[in-house]
Amino acid sequence: MIESNLKRLRKMSGLSQEQVAEKLNVSRQAVAKWESGDSLPDIYNCRALADLYDVTLDSLFEAVTDGEKKDITPRGKHIFGAVRVGKDGSFKIPKKALKIFGIKEGEMLLVLGDEAQGGIALCKTSFFIDVLKSMKAAGCKDITLADVIPSENNEE
8 A cells, every 4th residue: 555655656756766765865775665565664754755745644555445546636735526617607616625725605716817727726815915915015016906806896
């Protein structure tokens, strides 16, 4: 279980056993033994591996049954599933997303888009306002709140 996850995570990260060994200050043979199941990393190396691959400790040890390929997602990253857009452009945000991000009914969200990447994203308006204030404090004067937050009368 952990051995296949370690090998998979290393390959997903584009690292060799030697590179992982260098980053953890262990031998390449130690990494090879962990990936073959001949030995297990100690708890300190498990933490270092989780940090290196940006996953949770649970993800390192999660069992994968024969024929099942479970994606190991980076810490704090989520896929909540697909939503269907209604005729008026409305959609429901999955309950799990609402809970994890503390989004309440009536709260305003900012819709961001990237045409080159072909995607959109949502963020809490309060978070964006904090980022905007930080940008202004750092000297960025090209953007104002009115540019990104619609007035109550102008919600398109």
